[in-house]
Amino acid sequence: MSDTFDHSQLPQDDALAAEFVLGLLSQADRQAAERRIAREPAFAGLVAHWEAQLVPFADDIAPVQPPHDVWLRISTALRPEKVQASRWASLAFWRGFAIGASGLALASLVALFVVPNAPSQKPLVATITGGNTTLVATIDPRTNNIVVVPAALNIPADKVPELWLIPADGKPRSLGILRRDQAVTLVLPPGLATQATAAAVLAVSVEPPGGSPTGLPTGPVIGQGKLTNL
Amino acid sequence: MESDARQLLVSALVRTAAGERTGLQTTYRLTSAKLFGVCLRILGERAEAEDVLQEVYLTVWRKAADFDPARASPMTWLITIARNRAIDRVRSKAQRKLDPIEAATEVADATPSAQASLEDAQSSAKLHGCLGGLAEREQTALRGAYFDGATYEEMAERMTMPLGTMKSLIRRALMKLKTCLEQ
Numbered sequence: 001m002s003d004t005f006d007h008s009q010l011p012q013d014d015a016l017a018a019e020f021v022l023g024l025l026s027q028a029d030r031q032a033a034e035r036r037i038a039r040e041p042a043f044a045g046l047v048a049h050w051e052a053q054l055v056p057f058a059d060d061i062a063p064v065q066p067p068h069d070v071w072l073r074i075s076t077a078l079r080p081e082k083v084q085a086s087r088w089a090s091l092a093f094w095r096g097f098a099i100g101a102s103g104l105a106l107a108s109l110v111a112l113f114v115v116p117n118a119p120s121q122k123p124l125v126a127t128i129t130g131g132n133t134t135l136v137a138t139i140d141p142r143t144n145n146i147v148v149v150p151a152a153l154n155i156p157a158d159k160v161p162e163l164w165l166i167p168a169d170g171k172p173r174s175l176g177i178l179r180r181d182q183a184v185t186l187v188l189p190p191g192l193a194t195q196a197t198a199a200a201v202l203a204v205s206v207e208p209p210g211g212s213p214t215g216l217p218t219g220p221v222i223g224q225g226k227l228t229n230l
Numbered sequence: 231m232e233s234d235a236r237q238l239l240v241s242a243l244v245r246t247a248a249g250e251r252t253g254l255q256t257t258y259r260l261t262s263a264k265l266f267g268v269c270l271r272i273l274g275e276r277a278e279a280e281d282v283l284q285e286v287y288l289t290v291w292r293k294a295a296d297f298d299p300a301r302a303s304p305m306t307w308l309i310t311i312a313r314n315r316a317i318d319r320v321r322s323k324a325q326r327k328l329d330p331i332e333a334a335t336e337v338a339d340a341t342p343s344a345q346a347s348l349e350d351a352q353s354s355a356k357l358h359g360c361l362g363g364l365a366e367r368e369q370t371a372l373r374g375a376y377f378d379g380a381t382y383e384e385m386a387e388r389m390t391m392p393l394g395t396m397k398s399l400i401r402r403a404l405m406k407l408k409t410c411l412e413q
Contacts, residue, residue: 023379
């Protein structure tokens, strides 16, 4: 390789990181750089830095509307993994029952649609209430899906509701961000599956967009409810 | 300060990470035209770009949990995935024909895009300001490389200069750019 250019300028790894980001590397050099990104946090940091610095170049690339069938292809490719939750997550389905129904009535409606295949794998349900807040959450232990349906949930427009599991040890674990106007399906992390029992409590707190930055509730807790076996 | 559009995108990615399809759908609605533009620019062919765009959003679906709003802007994260996928695709093919460099960078005069609300206006102004301090050939080389994901060999051919000269020019331009950006 020619050595006529000046190496004394950018440190070698910094130059390599920039060249990777610009796309200047040949296939072999690119793959070598990718292996270093995966293994060396310092090099990965240089790459991330150049990505952030150079991304404004993309401002000058005109957006082009992709054909509609690209989204159809994407959503079809997702379907097999996520299909179980569709009926639970249908807001229209729930809204008819949720308005004015008590938590207990809802729980018995839930029971109509759940066919447990083993006694030890019964779904859990919690009615999360407090002030003006009412939500119903069900956990299906067979799939670890958590479906949360908001019946009444009023929080400021610049905040998001976050769902927490509080097991017997009293320490809240985040389960994810909820929607104020729509049912959501969350997945119970595998490490928490044994903690989600009839002794645990679900709670909802008000958090900044993106959720609590600390891993613990930072805003007011607007509702809570105990999990019970159906 | 973050714009509403950017906040919407961050929350869509967070919901995607939680396995919500509507999170991915919102992400797609907000960003697919930009990412398709990026892929199309590198791949030059609609059918290829559509394939890669599909891969990009399936990658987003699987990796949304890796996105950390405290560390990267959501558009930077998404554009990086799109460029990497498109460049990998282009490298896996034997050869491609790139336009001459004049045509490749002619959009440079365009006014900043209307999508700016999703991007960080401050870092954009900074990069464009620093590029203004580079020689014209240096600007053309960096822009051409970024837009098309072109290799040193491809850039040398397009700018009709020896490979060593091309490398030297780009590395000098990067050094100047870094010095300016860090001020």
